Each structure stands twice: as structure tokens, then as C-alpha cells.
Amino acid sequence: MEEMTIKDVAKKCGVGVSTVSRAINNHPDINPETKKMVMDVIRQMGYVPNNSARNLKRVDAKCIAVLIKGITNPFFSAVIQVIEAEVQKKKYAMVMQHVEAYENELEVALELIKEKRLRGIIFLGGTYYHDPKQLEKLNVPFVFSTIGTVQGDERIRTYSNIAVDDRVESRKMVDYLLDLGHRRIAIVVEGTAAESVGQLRLEGYRDALSARGIDVDENLILEVRDKIDPYSMENGYKTMREFLATETEFTAVFAIADFLAVGVCRALYEAGLRIPEDVSVAGYDGIPIGKFYTPQLTTICQPVEAMAKKTVTLLLDVISGKAEHEHITFPAELIIRESTGKPK
Amino acid sequence: MEEMTIKDVAKKCGVGVSTVSRAINNHPDINPETKKMVMDVIRQMGYVPNNSARNLKRVDAKCIAVLIKGITNPFFSAVIQVIEAEVQKKKYAMVMQHVEAYENELEVALELIKEKRLRGIIFLGGTYYHDPKQLEKLNVPFVFSTIGTVQGDERIRTYSNIAVDDRVESRKMVDYLLDLGHRRIAIVVEGTAAESVGQLRLEGYRDALSARGIDVDENLILEVRDKIDPYSMENGYKTMREFLATETEFTAVFAIADFLAVGVCRALYEAGLRIPEDVSVAGYDGIPIGKFYTPQLTTICQPVEAMAKKTVTLLLDVISGKAEHEHITFPAELIIRESTGKPK
């Protein structure tokens, strides 16, 4: 019973292995009757071809991979769903793989390429800078999605990149808060990884402030706990609670992810502060929770659907030689909802 | 440059392929110097072994798979995280695979087993009933996690099953609402899949009502839209809005998932209804959003961590012959928070 092979099937059918193979792979040169008979036996025996052996021979598998670093960020769920649907529409197969925080996504990619004969790769999450030498090793097209590119990388022609300009968009939000009259704006940011989007968004914050000649008060930069998920509501909650305990003065909070913002709101609520009457709260990402939370969250909305779709079409076009690698910046939108207002 | 094999490495090193293989796989019978030399060349060349070829030969790979059906339910995110951590702790490898709604999770599993030489499988989501014939074909241990078993299945010894008793727990919530004095309780439920947990929870609702001699008003059974994610906030929102438009009388809503409950709350809020003063809202799952939403959600909290951990340890024990298959029911907890109260 254990481990049945194509030979067993062939024997049982009284035909050669190639006939069985032809039946399985829908080859034209096979007698329909024979084919039906073979397929019946296969179903009855419960035979399943060994994919490893198949992949060893095959070269034409239309398969791409999506590598996700940091399952922790719920923003990716939406991206993944769109990618999955889009890939399917284009008749490609897709494998999804999570990458642990301590793993190098490029190395995981290398292994996967060998194993699956991949035609392309999509990277989600992780750092925005990579060792050019490692980048070179990837001999299939790949695109970083929702991760900004580092400027001035000359190897820029070897891969694609789809993202919003985190620095600019972040500044947009802070500018809006400044326009409202806020001067003491706290920012809740993920600070562990040196080359994360969190850092980019913090840069935008600094940009906005310094453009108006306002000194950045380092006490207002709230680094998220690194023991728990950096993009969780709980982390936003705890970070804000600790901050409140310091009794530092502030009139607005900019959380660099909507999930963090939710936690922030709850901490504020429990402290008896009203939003936006007492404190304004802003998020980033534009995920559904912001629309259904009360108060609805003012946020920077990334065009998830468009970005995800473009990611897939671009990758597939590059694979088929219909396009060159591109570095595309999508515009994000400042969505003003209930959680922000003028300071008291 | 394209497609480098172990032979190329061997040639470059001036040794046999077996020596290279030994170096790669940490075999003891190899000269440390030779090994170092080989490894250096490998690094320098950027050689990565072909996993398909490896799996073809190997038999000892400690690898299990997690199949997730319905990425849409965020409840799974938490489960997955715990499983990932636990599997890693036990020094097992793990592959994760999403299963499309229209795919048969058992067939996907069969292919995966062949391909990866899997030692075991964890199923997340999907229906709770499966064709016994298909179940039989899986010749590795497997466990359904967070999915209730169908009663009276005699093949019950061939797999494990970890879950809460959805029917009983659901009834617990409805009993609580009834005790509070509610009589007209709407339930928001997923109704597409005939054998889903949604149906189980609906049964619990019916149980509670009929136990008190209350007729079930079918108008109060709100089936979620099937065009959009069945467990999304948006779906809860839309379902509740439509229900409000019918002007049916009710004093409480039981949403069979916390995410749905959030959408329900928002719809209620926009209609000018206060929670819980005007309407009580209850959820199910016990995910973080319930703690950080305002009002905090009364819910049935599933012991995610314990269930996920038990899932892994049980599977691994069965694999190593240390345990038999079990069907474990975990107790869930009714957590009373801010969103429920006595009816007006």
C-alpha cells in the first residue's frame, strides 16, 4: 500500500509506463479508451504522481512564488488575497512561503527556485535594502511589492519594485496634523529593523517637522515593544499606556500602522481621553478596521488592489519578455475621517 | 551560469560527487579540510542543491504541512503563529499552503505528501466532514485543528481532532443573552457551506431557544453575503444595515465571529443605536480586536494557544509512535465585556 509508483499502475493496467504518463498529462497521442481505462485504475488505486520526480524532469511549469516576511502585519493579508486571485486569473500556479524574521528572504528564494523551477518571485515585507551580490544570484525575475526601493541602487535594472513613497506619504499625514494646528505630535513607530518601512515613515515625520522649523522632541518618538508583534493592536496599546504614564504633553498621535492606531485609541479611551476632542489619532495603511472602528481612523490609504495587481502583471510580463523591470511608485491617499481634528 | 549541479561543484573541487554530498549533509566520514574547501567553493559559486532531487532520495525529512482553507478568517492568523513557533521548537520543518475554497483540501494534501515526503498534516479550516474513502488514502497522521468532528464517524481512530464544541459554546452565549432578558436575538451567520462551523453555531442558537420554549423567528437569522469574505467586518456591516432596513424588532445580535461583530457594531452606531444600551452585541472567537474595540466585545474565547500547541504535540507524538490519535474538545470561555447588557 505504501508508495505506489507509475510502474505499479502500468502493471495493473497491463500497459507501459509511458502510456500511463500520457494519460496523466493529457497527451494527444493516446487511444481514448486506453486513457479512460488507465484513469479509472488510477482513481481506484488512489495513485498520486510524485511531484519531486516530476519537477526533476519538467521545465515548463508556470509557477511563481510569494515570499512573505512578517506574517505579523495584517496589511499583507489583503495584498496576498489580490495577488492570489490575479495569479490564478493568468493561469499561473503559485506557492506561498512565510519567511521567519531571522531568515534571509533571498536565500529562501534561492532554494525555492531550485526546488520548484520557479519562473518568478514576489517579495512581501522584509527590508528594502539587499546585498547586490545576493540579488545577482536570483536568475529569475522578481519584484518587491509594497517595499520602497533604496535610492541610488545601480542594479536597479535587475528587478522591479512596486510601492508607495513611504517617506513622502508619511510626511503628508504629519503636514495635515500640523495644518490642523497640532505642534506636539507623538509618533508610534517600529524601530527594530534598521531598514524597515517604519524608518522611512519616521523620516517623513522628521521632514515635515523640520520643514516648519519645529525641533523634533525625541520623547515624542515612541518605539514599539520588540518582544511582541510590532504591528499589533496590543503593541500600540502598551506603547501608548507607557507614554501616558510619562505625562508628556501632546495633542496628536501618528501610528505608522492602523493596527497600532487601534491599540492607541483604546489606551486613550481608557485614560478618559476623547478622540478627537482631546487627542487626534492618525494611522497608516488604510485597512478595513479603520473604516469600522469608532471613531473611524484618519489614515494614509495605500492602493492595495492596484499595487497587488500591478505586481502580478508586471512580473508575468517580465517573465514572458513583454516588459522590462520597472520601479513604480503608487500615490497613497490621505483619508480624513473621525479620529482627527483641531487641538483644543 | 544557469543550472549548476553537484557534478559541476565536484569537478571544480577536483573531488567526487559523494564527497560534495557528504560536505553538504554534515556527514561524519569526511576530512574537515576537504569539507571546508568544498563548502568554500559552493559558497563562491552560489550553488544550491535541487530539492526535488533530494526529496526523491531522502526518507528522513522531518517535515509536516499546514493546510489552511479560507485565508479570509483572521482567527487563523493567531493559530498559525503558535503552530509555527511550536513546530520550530520541536525541530521539525513546516510548509504552509493555502487551499482555495473550491479545492478539496484532502486532494491537495495527497499531492503534498507525495511531493514533500511529509510526516504529518494539520488541517485548518474547511468542512468538518470528509469522505471516509478519501480520509483512508492519507497514509500519514493528520489532525484537524479548530474544526469540530462529525459525530458517529467510526473511522475516528485514523486521525485526530482538536476543537471547541461549537454547538455547545454557541448555546452558552445565547443562554447568557437570554438570562440577561433578551428574547429577540438576531444571529449573523455564515451559511454557504453546509458543513461549516457556522452551521454548528447556528444549531447552538436553536438549542438555546428551544430549550426555553421560544420559537425561532427565521427573520432573525441573518445570512451573511456570500459574494464577499464571510468573516469580514464589511460583511457584518452590510448584513446588519440590510437587517435594520427591514425594521424587524430585536434587542441583541450574536455574530458568529468577532470580525463580523465589529461590522455589526459600526452599522448600529451609524444608525444612532447605542451599545449595549439600545442593542447588545456578542461575538465569537476571542481575537484581539474584541479587547481593543470600543465597546469591548463580549465573546466566546477559544483557547487558541493551548489548542494550537496541543495540535502540534499530538501530531508529533502520533508520528513518533508515542501516542494514539485523539479527539479533544477544549472548553471555550464566555467573556463578558462592554458590548452586552440588559435589554431596555
Next chain:
DNA sequence: TTGTACGCGTTATCAT
């Protein structure tokens, strides 16, 4: 239309 035989890249077995 069908069957035979070889090769895919790797590891395991057996000599050396």
C-alpha cells in the same frame, strides 16, 4: 498507438 530505455540531480551503498 504503444512500449523500451535513458536521463533529470541527488543520496546511499559499496568498494577502494
Next chain:
DNA sequence: ATGATAACGCGTACAA
């Protein structure tokens, strides 16, 4: 300690 070689299960020329 090392190298040659036989599997692993499948696809596919090529022969029949």
C-alpha cells in the same frame, strides 16, 4: 576518507 555507481519516480525520445 574518498570515489564510482545504483537507485529514487517520472517524462520523453525513439523504436516498434
